[in-house]
Amino acid sequence: MPRNATIAGGEHGRMRNCAPLPLVLLLACVPFEPPGSEPTTSVAATESGSSAASGTTSWQLPARERDKTPSSTSTSTTTTTSGPPPATSDGGASSDTGTGPPLDLSALQIAELHPDPNGKDGGPDSPEFLEIAHVGELPIDLTGLEIDARAWPTLSADALGLAGQVLLPGERLLVLRFAAAADVPDPPVAAIDNGVRVAFASSEGLRNADGGVLLHVGDIMGDALIHGAAQPAPWDARGLWLGAPAAAPGPGESLCRGSAIDHDDASDWSACPPSPGTATELEAGTTGDDSGTTGEALPAEVAIVEVLSNPPGPGNLEKHAEFVEIENLGPGTVDLATWTIADDLSDAPTGADPLLFLAGDGGCQPSTCLAPGQRAIIVGNLYTGPTGDGLVLVTDDTTIANAGLAVHEPVALRDGSKLLRSTYRAWPDPLVAPDPAAQEEALVRSDPAAQDEPGTWSFAAPTPGQ
Incomplete structure (x- = not known):
């Protein structure tokens, strides 16, 4: 997230209306007395006592x-x-x-x-x-x-x-x-x-x-x-x-x-x-080799990198051409078999879909495994677009999430522990630009490791699986 930003009201993103925190100057010799409590003695060590x-x-x-x-x-x-x-x-x-x-x-x-x-x-x-x-x-x-x-x-x-x-x-x-x-x-x-x-x-x-x-x-x-x-x-x-x-x-x-x-x-x-x-x-870092590390698997960072929520063509066919593309940023592999995708950021989203193997290769085993540097696309089971040579994961429905992706809806990717691992369009104002309703192109993350903010995303021709 961007740091060192002065908090102010009336703007989107990470800005909020926040008065400065109360700051009180007390001398070192004054003990701390929590409000509503009995006086306590809180003095640091002296030169001779510790x-x-x-x-x-x-x-x-x-x-x-x-x-x-x-x-x-x-x-x-x-x-x-x-x-x-x-x-x-x-x-x-x-x-x-x-x-x-x-x-x-x-x-x-x-x-x-x-x-x-x-x-x-x-x-x-x-x-x-x-x-x-x-x-x-x-x-x-x-x-x-x-x-x-x-x-x-x-x-x-x-x-x-x-x-x-x-x-x-x-x-x-x-x-x-x-x-x-x-x-x-x-x-x-x-x-x-x-x-x-x-x-x-x-x-x-x-x-x-x-x-x-x-x-x-x-x-x-x-x-x-x-x-x-x-x-x-x-x-x-x-x-x-x-x-x-x-x-x-x-x-x-x-x-x-x-x-x-x-x-x-x-x-x-x-x-x-x-x-x-x-x-x-x-x-x-743990590598699983003989260098004295624990041998535990490293966690993989997975990011949503491309979303097509408004495909070209007539509206009745759009839902079957939608896709979400993700990338494993490493350092370890990740099995996506227990992960879910939803168009709802809540802890218990309705219409969350599991990720099932359809085709392709993520560079590791089992079939739902994604290796570092590899990408996978997530589609509904009536998807009609290109898939590329990489891993293709399919939902258990004809579309992605709850009846497909509305142009201004967010996308939430959660792991098997239901932890939110990556998002798209999780912004305070869902109507802020870039607006998928205005252009029949994909929105692409400029840097896979960048935060999910409006300035991170830009329009580009869809490239599923590439």
């Missing part, structure tokens, strides 16, 4: 020497910035420390969330954690970053002691929450083998059964994660999260990003063993 003094826990990662010195400033968990840093010309937040390039929110991606550790949540050996990966190409200064993770207090880089910290491409920011200030490592900010670790204390822990995470700088929004159930503002992240929430992880599990392509939906996430500070096997 869990580090009582022995290293399984969650405390070794530090390494870096060319930047981590801040050792202790901070309260509830301090936030008084306002976003001034925006740069490209929408990022400018650094007021001069220690590195300005923050580019599009380069930060939520990588792992661990809301329900084994043992006491936030205990000395079982902190909750959030991990954020730097997926960009240039170093970035974390000054100005704000994190809303329900039900943690809003965290700001300044309050956490991260202002001026530079994260290099491929590195990670690991955020640990301890329930007691005495358990916070000293210093709370430290370098680790693959980035930076910051720890804080708060009596407020992450929600286990449902929750949300949102990265932002003031009202400039970045990556989002919703799990378990729909969330209220600001975690609802309307326009930043698509479809149903990701399934909540079980006790002792994490939610890990397993997709190189950010779809901003549940298909990017799965339960995994916790791995604070490092990429999971799923993220790092």
Whole structure:
């Protein structure tokens, strides 16, 4: 999804009417007192008192020497910035420390969330954690970053002691929450083998059964994660999260990003063993060879790349010439035998059709398997158009989905777990251009890996199976 877009009302796509989030500047010595609760003490480790003094826990990662010195400033968990840093010309937040390039929110991606550790949540050996990966190409200064993770207090880089910290491409920011200030490592900010670790204390822990995470700088929004159930503002992240929430992880599990392509939906996430500070096997890649990997199959990214909903010719014959073409972007193979296609984006669409083998070859076995780089077309069982040499999948009806594809209807492709894997025309305004009603041509995705947005699609002569 496009990042660093200022949220505004009256426009389509990922724009929404959203007032800036409330930002309160509190001094580090002020304890966090959640509304309606008894006063609590939330102070970071002192120079002489921390869990580090009582022995290293399984969650405390070794530090390494870096060319930047981590801040050792202790901070309260509830301090936030008084306002976003001034925006740069490209929408990022400018650094007021001069220690590195300005923050580019599009380069930060939520990588792992661990809301329900084994043992006491936030205990000395079982902190909750959030991990954020730097997926960009240039170093970035974390000054100005704000994190809303329900039900943690809003965290700001300044309050956490991260202002001026530079994260290099491929590195990670690991955020640990301890329930007691005495358990916070000293210093709370430290370098680790693959980035930076910051720890804080708060009596407020992450929600286990449902929750949300949102990265932002003031009202400039970045990556989002919703799990378990729909969330209220600001975690609802309307326009930043698509479809149903990701399934909540079980006790002792994490939610890990397993997709190189950010779809901003549940298909990017799965339960995994916790791995604070490092990429999971799923993220790092598994090949099934003898190189020490788990041997588990890599997930395949599948995208709708061409849709013909208004074929040339008389209307009574159009339904039998409609098709949807998909491509496996890799890295693994995928068996489409349990997948469905529908013209409805709801979780339980009416008229969803299974995908059955009709003809051709997807480059792998069984017959409904699609290999990386290969394409397949999906048609009704009375389809009359060309098919090409690739895999041809047919619905169990004369048309695709519920009585064929209306020109302005969306298309939803779901896997056997009913996760939404790819969409076409899942836009707030279904009538926005390019409008298939105005032209008897196919709509083609300009880049198979691009987001499903109006600007991604353009008209072209139909090329089924090519």
